[in-house]
Amino acid sequence: MNRQGLLLGFFSTGAQVLLLRELVSSLNGSELFIGTALFGWLIAVATGAYLGGRANVNAKPIALFGMGALLLPALIIATRLSPLLVTSVVGEIIPFSTAAIISIVVTLPVGLLSGWLFTAILKDHRADAGSIMRLYFVEGIGAGVAGIVITLLVGAVLSTLAVAVTMALVVLVGIVVASKGWRPARDVPIVTVALTAVVVAAILAPRVDKAIDGIKYESYQVVSSFDTPYSHQAILIRDSTVVLVTDNTIEAVEPDLLTAENLLLPPFAYTPQAKAVLVIGRTEFGIEQLAGKLANVELTIVDPRGVLFSEMDVSSPDIKVTRVTDDPLAFVLRGGSEHRYDIIVVNPGDFGSFRGSRLVTERFLNAARQLLSPDGILYLPTQYDSDRYITNREAKLLAAIYNTLRSTFQQVEIWPGNMTEFFASDAATFGIPYDSLISNLSKLTYLPQYINDNYLFDRLSDFKKTRLLGSVGRSSEINSQNRPVLTHYQTLYRAKLSNLDDRIASLVLEKRWWYVAVPILIFALLVATISRDRRRRSYGLFLYFVAGLSSLSLEMISFYVYQTQAGSLYSEMAVLIGVFMFGLSAGAYVTYRTTAKHADVCALLMLSAATLFFAATYQIVPTAMLLTYHLLFLPTVALATGSLFAAATRRYYELNPGRNRGAGYAFELVGSAVGAILPTIVFLPTIGLTWLLVSMLLILSSAIAECLLTL
Amino acid sequence: MKRRTFMSCLGCGAAATVATQTGLFPPVINSLQNAFALGEPSELSSMEARHYKKLPGGGIECGICPRHCQVTDLERGYCGSRENQGDIYRTLVYGKPCSLNIDPIEKKPFFHFYPGTQALSLATAGCNVNCKFCQNWEISQSRPEQTENIDLSPQAVVDLAVQRKTPNIAYTYSEPTIFYEYMYDIAEAGHKHGLRSVMVTGGYIEQEPLRLLIPHLDAIKVDLKSIREDYYKTIVNGELKPVLDRLVQMKSSGIWLEIVTLVVPTLNDTDAEFRDLARWVKTNLGADVPLHFSQFYPQYLLKNLPPTPQVTLEKAYAIAHSEGMQYVYLGNLPGHPAESTHCPKCNAMLIERNGYRITQMNLVGNHCPKCQSEIPGRF
Numbered sequence A: 001m002n003r004q005g006l007l008l009g010f011f012s013t014g015a016q017v018l019l020l021r022e023l024v025s026s027l028n029g030s031e032l033f034i035g036t037a038l039f040g041w042l043i044a045v046a047t048g049a050y051l052g053g054r055a056n057v058n059a060k061p062i063a064l065f066g067m068g069a070l071l072l073p074a075l076i077i078a079t080r081l082s083p084l085l086v087t088s089v090v091g092e093i094i095p096f097s098t099a100a101i102i103s104i105v106v107t108l109p110v111g112l113l114s115g116w117l118f119t120a121i122l123k124d125h126r127a128d129a130g131s132i133m134r135l136y137f138v139e140g141i142g143a144g145v146a147g148i149v150i151t152l153l154v155g156a157v158l159s160t161l162a163v164a165v166t167m168a169l170v171v172l173v174g175i176v177v178a179s180k181g182w183r184p185a186r187d188v189p190i191v192t193v194a195l196t197a198v199v200v201a202a203i204l205a206p207r208v209d210k211a212i213d214g215i216k217y218e219s220y221q222v223v224s225s226f227d228t229p230y231s232h233q234a235i236l237i238r239d240s241t242v243v244l245v246t247d248n249t250i251e252a253v254e255p256d257l258l259t260a261e262n263l264l265l266p267p268f269a270y271t272p273q274a275k276a277v278l279v280i281g282r283t284e285f286g287i288e289q290l291a292g293k294l295a296n297v298e299l300t301i302v303d304p305r306g307v308l309f310s311e312m313d314v315s316s317p318d319i320k321v322t323r324v325t326d327d328p329l330a331f332v333l334r335g336g337s338e339h340r341y342d343i344i345v346v347n348p349g350d351f352g353s354f355r356g357s358r359l360v361t362e363r364f365l366n367a368a369r370q371l372l373s374p375d376g377i378l379y380l381p382t383q384y385d386s387d388r389y390i391t392n393r394e395a396k397l398l399a400a401i402y403n404t405l406r407s408t409f410q411q412v413e414i415w416p417g418n419m420t421e422f423f424a425s426d427a428a429t430f431g432i433p434y435d436s437l438i439s440n441l442s443k444l445t446y447l448p449q450y451i452n453d454n455y456l457f458d459r460l461s462d463f464k465k466t467r468l469l470g471s472v473g474r475s476s477e478i479n480s481q482n483r484p485v486l487t488h489y490q491t492l493y494r495a496k497l498s499n500l501d502d503r504i505a506s507l508v509l510e511k512r513w514w515y516v517a518v519p520i521l522i523f524a525l526l527v528a529t530i531s532r533d534r535r536r537r538s539y540g541l542f543l544y545f546v547a548g549l550s551s552l553s554l555e556m557i558s559f560y561v562y563q564t565q566a567g568s569l570y571s572e573m574a575v576l577i578g579v580f581m582f583g584l585s586a587g588a589y590v591t592y593r594t595t596a597k598h599a600d601v602c603a604l605l606m607l608s609a610a611t612l613f614f615a616a617t618y619q620i621v622p623t624a625m626l627l628t629y630h631l632l633f634l635p636t637v638a639l640a641t642g643s644l645f646a647a648a649t650r651r652y653y654e655l656n657p658g659r660n661r662g663a664g665y666a667f668e669l670v671g672s673a674v675g676a677i678l679p680t681i682v683f684l685p686t687i688g689l690t691w692l693l694v695s696m697l698l699i700l701s702s703a704i705a706e707c708l709l710t711l
Numbered sequence B: 001m002k003r004r005t006f007m008s009c010l011g012c013g014a015a016a017t018v019a020t021q022t023g024l025f026p027p028v029i030n031s032l033q034n035a036f037a038l039g040e041p042s043e044l045s046s047m048e049a050r051h052y053k054k055l056p057g058g059g060i061e062c063g064i065c066p067r068h069c070q071v072t073d074l075e076r077g078y079c080g081s082r083e084n085q086g087d088i089y090r091t092l093v094y095g096k097p098c099s100l101n102i103d104p105i106e107k108k109p110f111f112h113f114y115p116g117t118q119a120l121s122l123a124t125a126g127c128n129v130n131c132k133f134c135q136n137w138e139i140s141q142s143r144p145e146q147t148e149n150i151d152l153s154p155q156a157v158v159d160l161a162v163q164r165k166t167p168n169i170a171y172t173y174s175e176p177t178i179f180y181e182y183m184y185d186i187a188e189a190g191h192k193h194g195l196r197s198v199m200v201t202g203g204y205i206e207q208e209p210l211r212l213l214i215p216h217l218d219a220i221k222v223d224l225k226s227i228r229e230d231y232y233k234t235i236v237n238g239e240l241k242p243v244l245d246r247l248v249q250m251k252s253s254g255i256w257l258e259i260v261t262l263v264v265p266t267l268n269d270t271d272a273e274f275r276d277l278a279r280w281v282k283t284n285l286g287a288d289v290p291l292h293f294s295q296f297y298p299q300y301l302l303k304n305l306p307p308t309p310q311v312t313l314e315k316a317y318a319i320a321h322s323e324g325m326q327y328v329y330l331g332n333l334p335g336h337p338a339e340s341t342h343c344p345k346c347n348a349m350l351i352e353r354n355g356y357r358i359t360q361m362n363l364v365g366n367h368c369p370k371c372q373s374e375i376p377g378r379f
């Protein structure tokens, strides 16, 4: 059972993480789907466990493992191709509701099998009373191993698809060895064949990746297709245009002079003599080429991803460039160097991802400000069109950007247009007449094609500027890590693309009156469970709920904080989920084995202490320590919730083992579902992280109080 | 000249401020300030719509556009801007624009219609099609109660245009067909004050409403999105045939007409399509109708397609020329020769453009200064 359990943990967590990453990557890169995909996963596992647990169902683990191993690579490919199923033309955006459904459907088969396997393995060891907890424990170890392996391999060594094939082979070989024991005469050839297959998969996978992108982006020539530790990327060519697709979204195009000029030139209208320019974001697609035409400009580029000139088959332009392969936040926070920049260009990309919105926070901007020369300009171009009208949702987005810049810099200027552009400085740089702007631009050694009088007279007309200033004056909200309103408003803005999304988004995110129902319902559940029976055994059900709620909430909060500080979760998600699963199983196992009294109170206290510690320290963790910090926090939370799960089982079932075995699991599942979706998607942008953690602490405190009252 | 135009903009801004202070046009100015500040939304209009008929069994059939929506009580048509209220069809957007700007006429684009002039441009919420690439999707795909609207009667629009010294009023951004009554009344009132009206449309309008509207308009620009019926079905959610019929109707009415095709990579950018389109225009409307190919930029549902490459646009230009079209233009490529007007006979530069600016105006009246050929248009 131990070997099968290890294999189950390895397969189940590995598949979950690979599918989650693939979903985020294939469905336009928004982290929103992590919550819905995790929710789908939980439901699938519970359903699988229920189906497998029925007395008349007897499936052999070896068959289930075999099925799972074959399904995993197929599901990765299906996920990558899923946009084709739900869109009618190449390049069409996928609505949230569709993406959520895809994420649930894709995780369903492997989730079902994982749950089913758990009970199938247990059925083979019916006689052993402690088998559930032991299996749970070894499964956790397998999960931890899977997390570490995936984090080390994916993007850095192998593509997602190659890792999926490797995992499938490991599971297939492993199950043969696990079920029959190690027999060298039989197993050495099997392992040799499997290793050869892994090598072949590693060699073939990039070609398959390219072929899949070829199907997806038909009528484009796919130059290359590859995974990085941050995302899946493809470089396409058509009609002499090179297109970089990142996570199924166009990130950059070359040539695209209009965008390149908009990304680089506007701040030169205020400071034409600028020399030292720092750019945060990709520059190979037009910006470097343009900067090469500006005499004396020295470019420093901060991007954690590799340079793509060789993949693009384009030689790099003749310009002095300093490349810093680092996360932008880490770079600006490190500060220190004597070097100061005349212009800092922050190209945050899509605010739908925390990756972009974290660059418009007081923390980032304050640090970036230290790198500016005294009259330097921080320039922030956005994708929002304010040329002809500004809708209510767009106004809130623009206001949040404006207010956040205002909270850090003394002067902020905005340009309306197809790309609304923000300028911030501590010097009185912006109050110059229009003619001076045009004259400054004409001093450049490159003659702008779009950022010139022929367009700016219309773009910067008083009509448009007045409207834009009116819009940003409507709200005083500031974007911060504590309250990421930008991502929230971008979600609402994008929701308008589909009627269903729009209805769901305005119901869930705009009509906030129902938010108060959540604490009321939780309190009602607490009261109902303690008043049900005199001995307060039903209170165990509330503990199940709290275990699910706190484990998923804190896991999602940790993911969020990690992402906003480290920049990407893509690579580390595996190891974080792996150690979390290990912590959960270890906590449950240890509590089960020790007959400690008041395990529930201990677990709740531990959870509260971890939450409190997190609330007090998450902002001051040095970048170099981030992963370690979260690798310690998550297993602590998981240990406590695993322990709480075991304590709840004891409380609810101990004196009445005949009670419905599914009830506890169902309450935990409801708690997990609430924890996966509500805190980071709904409450974080509304009440902020601090109050979210305080609310968690309040729930934990009431649970502790009731535990003590119902001893 | 450049500076003067800009200064006049500034001057207008100052005039607006003065007007506010002195109480001149207070309703208009207040409305505008509300619009700029996105103030409280105004009530929807309840003006009775035109061109509808009551159905024998109850309900209404709208006759403004080829959709011919049949709606029962309290239902709205496809465009969301018209509602059956007790078997009286009402337009909800009359006097309720959600966007108001002053644009260069070249931005529409009109290249043969009073070059270098400005147009007071307005739109209401709603549209009778749903193009996946819509540049104005935030208003075109909204219902009027979802946008921030300004209270602006037809007369107030005309007053504003007079005050801002814009000789043209443009009905644009979303689809003016769906605010037909409002457009009609503004255009009619505008003519009384010597203001010209231009309609920027997809051409998806019924024959009779168009026939009655044309006398009040001075120019129409039609977005002929493709020459393929299936493109209209899958990408536009409309029909090609009625659009082609209306183009012929417009041309034969004598109103000034220009055509724009947005070239979307992978969707309507083949040589065969460019050729078929140019041939149709030449055969049915004439070789002297200006034909603009404009560049797609990722928008709305097609956010994941790249902008149209310049080489694709140049290909369209070359094909249309080779098919005999005399005035083919490429949009948004500043400084490109295909932005300017050349004499089709002697190739002399007639109007040189860069972006939205006219950098050289060599036309003498309607004639080429070199060979005296007559150049079609309103100059």
Ligand code: SF4
Pocket: B062, B063, B064, B065, B066, B067, B068, B069, B076, B077, B078, B079, B080, B081, B082, B127, B128, B177, B178
């Ligand atoms: S104008 Fe609107 S209501 Fe009338 S037919 Fe067209 S879409 Fe339907």
